[in-house]
Structure formats: C-alpha cells, structure tokens
Amino acid sequence: MNAFVFPGQGTQFPGMGFELYKKSTLSKKLFETANKILNFRISDFMFEGTAKELSQTKITQLAVFLHSVIATKNLNNFNPKMVAGHSLGEFSALVVSESLSFEDGLLLVYKRALAMQKACDSNPGTMAAIIGISETIVEETCNEIEKEIVVPANYNCPEQIVISGTLEGINIACKLLLKKGAKHVLKLNVNGAFHSPLMEQAKDELAEAISSITFTNPICPIYQNVTAKGEIVSTTIKNNLISQLISPVKWKQSIENMITDGAINFTEIGPGNVLKRLIQKINSSVILTNIK
Numbered sequence: 384m385n386a387f388v389f390p391g392q393g394t395q396f397p398g399m400g401f402e403l404y405k406k407s408t409l410s411k412k413l414f415e416t417a418n419k420i421l422n423f424r425i426s427d428f429m430f431e432g433t434a435k436e437l438s439q440t441k442i443t444q445l446a447v448f449l450h451s452v453i454a455t456k457n458l459n460n461f462n463p464k465m466v467a468g469h470s471l472g473e474f475s476a477l478v479v480s481e482s483l484s485f486e487d488g489l490l491l492v493y494k495r496a497l498a499m500q501k502a503c504d505s506n507p508g509t510m511a512a513i514i515g516i517s518e519t520i521v522e523e524t525c526n527e528i529e530k531e532i533v534v535p536a537n538y539n540c541p542e543q544i545v546i547s548g549t550l551e552g553i554n555i556a557c558k559l560l561l562k563k564g565a566k567h568v569l570k571l572n573v574n575g576a577f578h579s580p581l582m583e584q585a586k587d588e589l590a591e592a593i594s595s596i597t598f599t600n601p602i603c604p605i606y607q608n609v610t611a612k613g614e615i616v617s618t619t620i621k622n623n624l625i626s627q628l629i630s631p632v633k634w635k636q637s638i639e640n641m642i643t644d645g646a647i648n649f650t651e652i653g654p655g656n657v658l659k660r661l662i663q664k665i666n667s668s669v670i671l672t673n674i675k
Contacts, residue, residue: 386465386646387479388662389451389472392444394655395437400429400450402675406457413453417445417489425449440503440575444471444496445489451475451653452485454674465613465646467606467637469658470537470578471495473627479652480601482620487596494592498585499575499628505584508576510536510547511557515566518544524559528552536578537632540664545571547579582628590625604644611636613644638665650674 403410404426414426428436429446437443451468452475455461461479468476471492478488513521518535521544525533531552537545546556557568576582598621604613609623611633638649638661648670651658659671 384464384645385462385648385650386467386641387455387463387476387650387652388466388658389468389475389479390447390651390653390655390658391468391470391472392440392447394653394657395443395446396654397432397434397437398430399437399446399654400426400453403450403453403457404430409456410453413456413485414449416486417449420486420489421445421493440500441493441496444492447471447654448475448489448492450675452478452488454652455479458674463603465604465606465641465644466601467634467641468608469634470608470627470632472653472658473605473608473624475653476605477598477601477620477624480603480605482598482601482605482617483596491589491592491596495585495589495628498588499577499582501588502582502585503575506576506581507574508532508547508549508579508581509553510545510571510573510576511553512539512543512545512567512569512571513557513560513565514569515542516560516564517542520563521546521560524556524563527559528555531555532576532580534579535631536576538635539632540635540661543661543664547576548581549576578628578631580629586625586628589628593621593625606637606641608632608634608637611640613640634661635665638662642666642669648672 418424466476477483533548533552533556536547598617607623609630652674
C-alpha cells in the first residue's frame with residue numbers, strides 16, 4: 384500500500400520550486416495564484432531569495448507548503464491510500480487528500496506562520512534535538528524541571544526526540560540529559576518553542592482562522608500529528624489541527640501505525656529527504672522514495 388508524507392519547516396533551500404515552475408503550465412498557474420492570494424510574490428523568495436530570507440518563518444512555511452503541494456499536483460494518477468505530514472507538512476497532506484482546498488490551505492499556512500512569529504516575539508523559546516536516549520528518560524527529565532517550561536515536541540524516530548521550551552529550561556534539560564547518558568544534544572536554530580505551551584497564543588489565533596474554513600472528509604486517512612491515527616472525519620481533523628501547535632508531533636508513532644495499517648511504500652514529496660531518513664530509522668524494511 385502506498386503512503387505519501389510531506390516535510391515541515393527546515394527543509395527549505397535557495398532556488399526551491401523553480402524547476403517545478405518550469406515543468407508545467409499547471410505549476411506556473413498555482414504559483415501565480417499563490418502570489419495573487421498572498422498579495423506578494425512568494426515565488427520570488429523561493430526562486431531568487433537568499434537562505435537568510437527563506438529562513439523567515441512567514442516565508443519558510445509558505446515555501447515548503449507550496450513546493451510539496453505543487454509537486455504533488457504534477458503527479459499523474461495520484462491515488463494515495465494514506466498520507467501524513469510532519470508539523471507544517473500536515474497542511475500539505477490535508478490539501479493533497481482534498482480535505483482542504485489549495486487556496487484555504489495556503490491562507491491557513493500564512494496565518495499560522497504569522498501567529499507563530501508573534502508568539503515567538505512575545506514568549507521567547509527554543510528547541511533541542513536529543514539523540515541516543517529513551518523517550519521515557521526524556522519525558523521524566525522534562526517533568527523534573529521546575530519553574531521553566533520544557534516538553535517533548537517531536538517524537539521523530541527511536542532515540543531521537545526534540546524538546547521545546549523556555550531558553551533556560553532547554554539549557555537545564557540539555558545538561559541533565561547529557562549526564563543521564565544522551566549521546567548528543569543539538570540546540571536548533573529556531574527562535575521559538577514550537578509544539579509547546581508557549582505557542583498557546585498562536586493556537587488561539589489559528590483556531591479562529593481554522594474555525595472559519597470548511598473542511599471536507601479526505602479521500603484517504605490522514606495520520607495526524609496529535610493522535611498518530613488515521614483520521615477521516617473532517618470535524619475530528621479540524622479539532623486536531625487546532626491542537627497541533629501546542630502538542631507533540633507523534634511522527635514515530637504515526638509511521639508505526641501506518642505500517643501496521645498496511646503501508647509498504649513511503650514516498651516523501653517536497654524539499655529535502657529528512658522524512659525518508661527518519662522513516663528508515665523507524666523501520667528499515669519499508670520501501671522509500673523521494674519526489675522533489
């Protein structure tokens with residue numbers, strides 16, 4: 384059974400999307416539609432922008448979303464049996480599974496990016512990848528830290544968890560986890576504590592936007608970050624999407640559930656191959672491909 388997965392923020396690169404733009408009339412139409420809806424030329428940032436310009440949250444999220452969705456729209460006979468997206472990538476998955484229109488998905492991604500940036504400015508935080516130690520120890524360590532916010536944010540693959548929280552909280556957690564046997568801790572180059580309570584302000588803003596948009600039942604199950612389960616009911620999908628910003632991304636659990644439900648072939652669509660590498664670590668027996 385074929386499963387399609389979509390990457391999130393951090394996979395952007397200068398020049399992204401330009402080969403897609405040249406590929407077909409449909410691609411050009413979708414890029415120009417996006418430029419018109421947003422009232423600025425996101426395509427110029429993607430095709431000609433510097434790495435620094437592309438790293439702005441309000442640009443990054445739009446660029447990755449557009450790259451993934453337009454690459455999918457160019458596929459012949461696209462007939463997914465299940466889909467999933469990592470954090471931001473969940474919006475790409477919702478559009479390609481026809482739960483959201485392209486236009487509504489684009490606007491939600493833009494509102495999400497702006498709301499997250501505002502929350503970052505109001506409540507500074509950061510994230511760190513913890514490698515080579517069990518989920519249980521990471522969870523227990525986060526719970527031990529008092530007076531600071533630190534939570535598991537991304538369950539990426541076995542023995543790789545990203546934690547999120549206040550600047551001091553992450554510093555404390557990293558030192559404790561190294562003492563407890565973590566092989567490596569890597570502070571991420573982000574200016575916010577994504578998928579943590581520090582995103583509550585952004586969640587409230589995004590909830591208002593999501594509530595005003597019509598979702599439909601998707602053409603196949605979408606394995607959402609919040610539940611790691613294949614969801615097919617539009618109201619459930621909507622509620623889970625609202626919770627996503629303050630909840631951990633259960634990526635490892637989602638992939639495991641997809642495999643249990645019959646996924647054999649996984650295709651990552653979008654910039655980079657981060658998800659392909661993570662899935663390989665989760666289960667090395669599945670078949671993995673990339674479409675960029």
